[in-house]
Amino acid sequence: MADIELALGPCFFNWPAERLRDFYARVADEMPVERVYLGEVVCGKRQPFNDAVWPVARDRLERAGKTVVASLLALPTTPRERRLMREMAASVETIEINDMGALADRGGRPFVAGPLLNVYNETALALLQEYGCVGWCPPVEVPLTEVATIAHAVPEVETELFAFGRLPLAVSARCYNARAVGRAKDSCQYVCGEHADGMGVRTLDDQDFFAVNGIQTLSHAVHVAAVAPERLQAAGVRRLRLSPHTTDLVAVAQAFRALLDGASEPSELLATLESLDLPGAPCNGYVEGERGVARLAV
Amino acid sequence: MDASLRPDPLELVCPAGTPAALRAAVDAGAHSVYCGFRDETNARNFPGLNFSPEELEAGVAYAHARGVKVLVAINTFARPGAVEVWRDSVDAAAIAGADALILADLAVLDHAAAHHPELRLHLSVQAAAGTPEAIHFYTETFGIKRVVLPRVLSVEEIARLNREVAIETEVFVFGGLCVMAEGRCLLSSYATGKSPNRVGVCSPPSHVTYGDEDGCLTARLGGFTIDRYGADEPAGYPTLCKGRFRTDNDYEDHLFGDPLSLNAATLLSGLQAAGVKAVKIEGRQRGKAYTAQVVRAFRRAVELVAQNRATDDIQALLAPLSEGGGDTTGAYQKTWR
Numbered sequence: 001m002a003d004i005e006l007a008l009g010p011c012f013f014n015w016p017a018e019r020l021r022d023f024y025a026r027v028a029d030e031m032p033v034e035r036v037y038l039g040e041v042v043c044g045k046r047q048p049f050n051d052a053v054w055p056v057a058r059d060r061l062e063r064a065g066k067t068v069v070a071s072l073l074a075l076p077t078t079p080r081e082r083r084l085m086r087e088m089a090a091s092v093e094t095i096e097i098n099d100m101g102a103l104a105d106r107g108g109r110p111f112v113a114g115p116l117l118n119v120y121n122e123t124a125l126a127l128l129q130e131y132g133c134v135g136w137c138p139p140v141e142v143p144l145t146e147v148a149t150i151a152h153a154v155p156e157v158e159t160e161l162f163a164f165g166r167l168p169l170a171v172s173a174r175c176y177n178a179r180a181v182g183r184a185k186d187s188c189q190y191v192c193g194e195h196a197d198g199m200g201v202r203t204l205d206d207q208d209f210f211a212v213n214g215i216q217t218l219s220h221a222v223h224v225a226a227v228a229p230e231r232l233q234a235a236g237v238r239r240l241r242l243s244p245h246t247t248d249l250v251a252v253a254q255a256f257r258a259l260l261d262g263a264s265e266p267s268e269l270l271a272t273l274e275s276l277d278l279p280g281a282p283c284n285g286y287v288e289g290e291r292g293v294a295r296l297a298v
Numbered sequence: 299m300d301a302s303l304r305p306d307p308l309e310l311v312c313p314a315g316t317p318a319a320l321r322a323a324v325d326a327g328a329h330s331v332y333c334g335f336r337d338e339t340n341a342r343n344f345p346g347l348n349f350s351p352e353e354l355e356a357g358v359a360y361a362h363a364r365g366v367k368v369l370v371a372i373n374t375f376a377r378p379g380a381v382e383v384w385r386d387s388v389d390a391a392a393i394a395g396a397d398a399l400i401l402a403d404l405a406v407l408d409h410a411a412a413h414h415p416e417l418r419l420h421l422s423v424q425a426a427a428g429t430p431e432a433i434h435f436y437t438e439t440f441g442i443k444r445v446v447l448p449r450v451l452s453v454e455e456i457a458r459l460n461r462e463v464a465i466e467t468e469v470f471v472f473g474g475l476c477v478m479a480e481g482r483c484l485l486s487s488y489a490t491g492k493s494p495n496r497v498g499v500c501s502p503p504s505h506v507t508y509g510d511e512d513g514c515l516t517a518r519l520g521g522f523t524i525d526r527y528g529a530d531e532p533a534g535y536p537t538l539c540k541g542r543f544r545t546d547n548d549y550e551d552h553l554f555g556d557p558l559s560l561n562a563a564t565l566l567s568g569l570q571a572a573g574v575k576a577v578k579i580e581g582r583q584r585g586k587a588y589t590a591q592v593v594r595a596f597r598r599a600v601e602l603v604a605q606n607r608a609t610d611d612i613q614a615l616l617a618p619l620s621e622g623g624g625d626t627t628g629a630y631q632k633t634w635r
Contacts, residue, residue, distance in 0.1 A: 074482075075426075075428070075450070075479060075482075076429055076431075077428065077429070077450070077451075077455070082429055082430075082431060085429075085431065086431065099429070099432060100425075100427060100432045100435050100436070101427070101429040101430075101431030101432035101434075101435065102431070103435045104431040104432070104434045104435045104438075105431070116482065118375055118402070118403070118425070118426075118481060118482070118495065119404070120375035120376060120377070120378070120403065120405075120495065120496065121375070121376045121377065121378045121379075121381050121403070121405050122378055122379075122381070122405075123376070123381050123404070123405030123408060123409075124375075124376075124403060124404035124405045124408075127404050127405070127408055128404070139484070139495070140484065141484050141487045141488075141493055141495075141496070142378075146377070146378040146379070147378075149378040149379045150378045153378075167484070167488065169483065169484040169485055169487075169488055170478040170479070170482060170483040170484060170485055171478065171479050171482050172450070172477055172478045172479055172554075173449075173450030173451075173479070173629045173634075173635050174477060174554075174555075174629070174634065174635045175635060176553055176554065178635075179553065180545050180547060180549040180553060181547065181549070184632075184633050184634075184635050185635035186632065186633075186635065194547075195546065199545050199546050199547065200545065200546040201543050201544070201545050201553060202543065202544045202545070203522050203523040203524070203541075203543060203544070204516075204523045204525070204526050204542060204543070204544065204550075205523045206544065207522060207523065209489075209522055209543065210485070210543075212545070212553070217478070217483075217485060217554070219488055285491070289491075290491055291487070291488060291489060291490055291491030291520065292484070292487060292488035292489075292491075293488055293489060293520075294491075
């Protein structure tokens with residue numbers, strides 16, 4: 001049975017171009033991942049600032065032997081965002097789509113269904129396969145047992161499990177970073193850029209709860225799918241997806257690689273990750289069908 | 299549209315959480331009512347609500363006898379290995395004589411399009427199809443006749459969208475307001491394990507607790523404090539996205555959305571001019587008296603708008619019905635973002 005690969009998901013956050021360049025250079029040089037998703041998926045207003053970063057990063061990553069997949073916006077709205085979506089959908093490269101609109105111009109060329117797309121069962125995935133779907137990252141709330149049901153029913157589509165990072169929970173028309181400083185989205189002045197892992201949201205009792213990143217809401221806790229490779233293989237998982245954060249992602253990827261290579265146990269992976277500077281406490285409830293915030297023993 | 303032609307009134311699509319509410323909505327002037335089965339296949343899966351197949355059949359008969367259409371919402375996402383539960387709901391709605399189905403999941407749309415080609419399919423708001431491209435995909439693939447637009451678009455954007463799509467559009471004009479793109483929100487799932495997309499409940503009553511602390515009432519969901527009310531403040535239901543939160547930059551307030559209901563009564567003529575076909579009232583969890591009152595007011599409003607007459611008195615009728623007494627026009631005005 002083939003080894004389980006690692007992928008680096010798209011960066012959800014508003015990082016300056018310089019930071020993105022440095023980050024992906026290090027990914028190319030040091031990170032043990034087979035695949036990298038590149039592109040802005042959260043906010044179209046950020047695109048003009050970083051559009052120049054992606055071709056450079058792609059070139060460097062491909063020279064390092066990584067497969068690069070362009071990720072598309074989750075909630076395209078403006079004419080410019082829609083035009084960009086159509087242009088990318090019309091390209092021959094494999095893309096990751098996060099809105100069904102990208103399929104209208106895809107013409108059967110290969111694509112990955114991103115975790116922000118509502119694909120919840122084997123019939124839906126089989127249907128997308130007819131439209132060119134070659135890979136699939138389930139919505140983060142789908143438990144591993146159900147991921148397995150779908151993966152086994154549609155084995156030709158590679159299943160990729162969201163395994164590390166703050167959970168992408170929602171998108172909205174409204175920008176919460178702007179709202180929290182008394183602005184509207186149109187006059188946001190890109191305040192989301194001040195929070196490189198998202199802005200923490202607590203309850204009135206100061207319990208950590210969410211993190212907001214422009215129009216996106218994430219979990220405050222950091223999801224860690226610390227699952228033994230045998231169980232992942234039995235579930236039909238072909239790849240684990242790690243989501244970029246300011247945490248040392250090379251160290252995160254190395255820890256996951258050790259787990260997948262049988263060199264460490266799930267509990268050791270968790271301990272290693274907790275020794276890094278995570279933006280929130282670990283959680284893993286969704287893996288077992290519990291609420292996402294739950295932290296279950298591994 | 300030729301300006302010399304008087305348009306048909308906007309189709310008024312009204313909630314029916316129970317057979318009694320269905321009759322109330324029909325009697326109060328609904329053009330259409332929408333309802334769902336008493337299970338996880340519809341996005342308002344709350345205790346004490348919804349219809350058995352027999353109740354639906356009786357409801358359809360009542361509505362049809364009065365010239366009113368019945369739209370059946372089967373708008374959650376089917377569970378792996380159990381897609382037949384959703385397919386069965388589609389079949390049951392067809393047998394009961396539904397005029398259209400409101401669907402979100404590709405699997406459910408696929409079944410309905412393949413096995414019930416005579417049935418009108420509407421794309422649920424839960425599919426969050428807010429661009430001409432997404433709508434085009436669903437139209438081409440499943441032959442949908444109408445899309446319920448996500449509550450993320452301004453009136454100007456809806457007008458532009460209607461110029462680019464061939465099918466009917468329906469928009470929410472009154473009631474509860476999701477601040478997230480519908481169908482793309484896991485906040486409640488994250489905090490309670492009950493997923494709106496998968497089992498049709500958001501901020502479920504089973505996970506709500508109230509506590510009295512230092513003279514303040516604390517409303518919690520899944521153990522998380524959602525809001526706290528002083529002795530002189532009216533307490534609300536702890537819907538997650540309407541809660542009060544703190545952030546890293548010292549903000550403390552209703553971060554996601556104020557606890558207000560949507561009320562777009564003042565925008566009806568703008569929506570009609572934007573090419574919208576139908577307007578929808580949220581509130582299948584509401585009682586029949588509320589339903590009747592809102593439906594009556596909006597029926598009057600859509601008739602007045604079609605005659606190009608003022609609807610000023612409608613606001614006065616609706617004011618007492620808003621959640622927490624306050625309302626908003628939501629994303630229909632761009633500044634909401």
